[in-house]
Amino acid sequence: MSQFTLGWEEWLSLPDLGLPAVRAKVDTGARTSALHAFAIEPFGSTKKPMVRFAIHPDPNDPHLEMICSAPMKDRREVTSSNGETELRFVIETTVNMGERSWPIEVTLTDRGSMAYRMLLGRTALDDDMIVSPSNSFCQPELSFDAYHGIPRSERHRRALRMAILTREPENYSTRKLIAAAEMRGHSMEVIDTSRCYMNIHSVGGEVHYDGRRLPHYDAVIPRIGASITSYGTAVVRQFESIGTYCLSGSEGITMSRDKLHAHQVLARVQIGMPTTAFARSPKDSANVISLVGGAPLVLKLLESTQGKGVVLAETKKAAESVISAFQGLRADFLVQSFVKEAAGEDIRCFVVGGKVVAAMRRRGKPDDFRSNLHQGGTAEPVRISRQERETAIRAARTMKLDVAGVDLLRGEDGPKVLEVNSSPGLEGIERTSGKDIAGLVIAHIEAKVAPKPSRARAKRPPG
Numbered sequence: 268m269s270q271f272t273l274g275w276e277e278w279l280s281l282p283d284l285g286l287p288a289v290r291a292k293v294d295t296g297a298r299t300s301a302l303h304a305f306a307i308e309p310f311g312s313t314k315k316p317m318v319r320f321a322i323h324p325d326p327n328d329p330h331l332e333m334i335c336s337a338p339m340k341d342r343r344e345v346t347s348s349n350g351e352t353e354l355r356f357v358i359e360t361t362v363n364m365g366e367r368s369w370p371i372e373v374t375l376t377d378r379g380s381m382a383y384r385m386l387l388g389r390t391a392l393d394d395d396m397i398v399s400p401s402n403s404f405c406q407p408e409l410s411f412d413a414y415h416g417i418p419r420s421e422r423h424r425r426a427l428r429m430a431i432l433t434r435e436p437e438n439y440s441t442r443k444l445i446a447a448a449e450m451r452g453h454s455m456e457v458i459d460t461s462r463c464y465m466n467i468h469s470v471g472g473e474v475h476y477d478g479r480r481l482p483h484y485d486a487v488i489p490r491i492g493a494s495i496t497s498y499g500t501a502v503v504r505q506f507e508s509i510g511t512y513c514l515s516g517s518e519g520i521t522m523s524r525d526k527l528h529a530h531q532v533l534a535r536v537q538i539g540m541p542t543t544a545f546a547r548s549p550k551d552s553a554n555v556i557s558l559v560g561g562a563p564l565v566l567k568l569l570e571s572t573q574g575k576g577v578v579l580a581e582t583k584k585a586a587e588s589v590i591s592a593f594q595g596l597r598a599d600f601l602v603q604s605f606v607k608e609a610a611g612e613d614i615r616c617f618v619v620g621g622k623v624v625a626a627m628r629r630r631g632k633p634d635d636f637r638s639n640l641h642q643g644g645t646a647e648p649v650r651i652s653r654q655e656r657e658t659a660i661r662a663a664r665t666m667k668l669d670v671a672g673v674d675l676l677r678g679e680d681g682p683k684v685l686e687v688n689s690s691p692g693l694e695g696i697e698r699t700s701g702k703d704i705a706g707l708v709i710a711h712i713e714a715k716v717a718p719k720p721s722r723a724r725a726k727r728p729p730g
């Protein structure tokens with residue numbers, strides 16, 4: 268192997284950290300290597316600890332700031348040249364220099380007052396490397412200009428600390444969201460909604476779990492099951508009160524869960540839907556039936572999901588007996604005109620950040636008017652019309668949901684929204700569309716929690 272010589276100062280890049288140019292001092296008198304870092308913050312789960320930090324790679328440009336993250340390898344006591352001992356985070360990262368590329372261990376420390384943002388110690392040098400202490404830049408020189416080509420959003424693309432609130436850690440959607448987050452360098456913890464407990468006080472609240480207070484998360488993904496809507500939204504509200512971005516807000520979850528509430532809110536902004544009526548008193552049954560145009564009609568329990576509480580009554584008599592059965596159970600329900608022309612099919616529009624990112628048509632079993640996949644239906648990708656697209660986007664926005672599964676029927680006179688789901692499943696839609704929907708969801712969160720460029724910082728000093 269040809270000889271690899273380093274001078275006492277060299278340019279290098281750290282691709283894992285997204286740093287294209289760093290000027291380092293090579294110091295064989297030091298054992299460990301060190302990288303300048305401030306705002307150092309450990310995060311991630313105990314299984315996969317991470318650390319994130321900021322760095323000013325160019326000592327002469329305090330406005331150039333990069334945010335980096337890396338898996339944490341260790342925490343170690345390091346004694347620096349001035350004799351002070353400091354507990355430092357240790358990461359492993361790849362160094363590129365000239366034609367060579369190799370992994371090194373680096374400790375993180377504030378070198379803000381030093382001319383070299385990096386110190387390359389002897390453990391970072393391979394056996395065949397030779398240091399020539401009287402020479403500078405034996406390897407190709409780089410320039411800090413490399414940073415100016417990186418868009419601001421990328422420079423500040425922080426690794427996020429996220430949590431997913433769910434009672435189903437193993438289901439497809441949960442696993443996909445975790446994988447998509449980790450692939451993009453974030454950490455995602457799974458929190459069982461029902462095991463969160465809270466402490467409410469006027470100066471912001473706290474969320475506790477397993478005997479400890481939960482840390483601050485950059486974002487929380489609520490996937491609250493219908494069985495714990497009320498408690499689940501209380502947990503979400505608590506996260507909101509401490510300033511955590513929640514992918515679906517408590518208000519959106521509450522509104523969308525209650526079909527009646529949802530229909531009332533959607534009707535207010537003239538979103539198409541089947542004619543819907545509701546009543547509580549048995550005396551009003553006949554009137555309610557005629558309000559929606561008589562049989563056939565659809566009866567729905569207000570909190571039904573997966574098509575479980577949805578019944579088609581073909582005759583007025585059948586409708587009356589189902590209504591009296593629901594009333595006997597003291598279950599709240601609504602009565603809806605039957606959209607026959609939908610022919611047992613509905614369209615699920617998956618909305619992320621104000622866009623329909625995928626759509627599928629679901630068809631029920633031959634003898635079922637319900638198209639729910641959970642009832643044995645099938646799904647296929649579908650092209651939706653502009654009107655359908657706009658309706659879905661508007662429905663999600665009205666329900667205050669950044670991510671939503673909007674279900675609609677193709678009625679004679681345009682799309683009719685059936686419901687807006689606040690934690691739509693990913694499996695069916697990813698399978699039919701072939702798209703990485705989980706990745707799009709995570710990208711949306713990144714954009715939402717990205718630091719807003721402040722005018723003062725974005726401006727560069729004169730000269």
Ligand SMILES: Nc1ncnc2c1ncn2[C@@H]1O[C@H](COP(=O)(O)OP(=O)(O)OP(=O)(O)O)[C@@H](O)[C@H]1O
Pocket residue numbers: 541565567571572573574575576577603604605606607609611612613636637638639674676685686688
């Ligand atoms: N008014 C209607 N006219 C025709 N078909 C309907 C009507 N309402 C519901 N359906 C059919 O029944 C299915 C289930 O209804 P809906 O989506 O309201 O219930 P759900 O139990 O909340 O289901 P999900 O699992 O989608 O949350 C719909 O996907 C649709 O195919």
Ligand SMILES: [Mg+2]
Pocket residue numbers: 571572573686688
């Ligand atoms: Mg539903």
Ligand SMILES: [Mg+2]
Pocket residue numbers: 574674685686
């Ligand atoms: Mg539905």
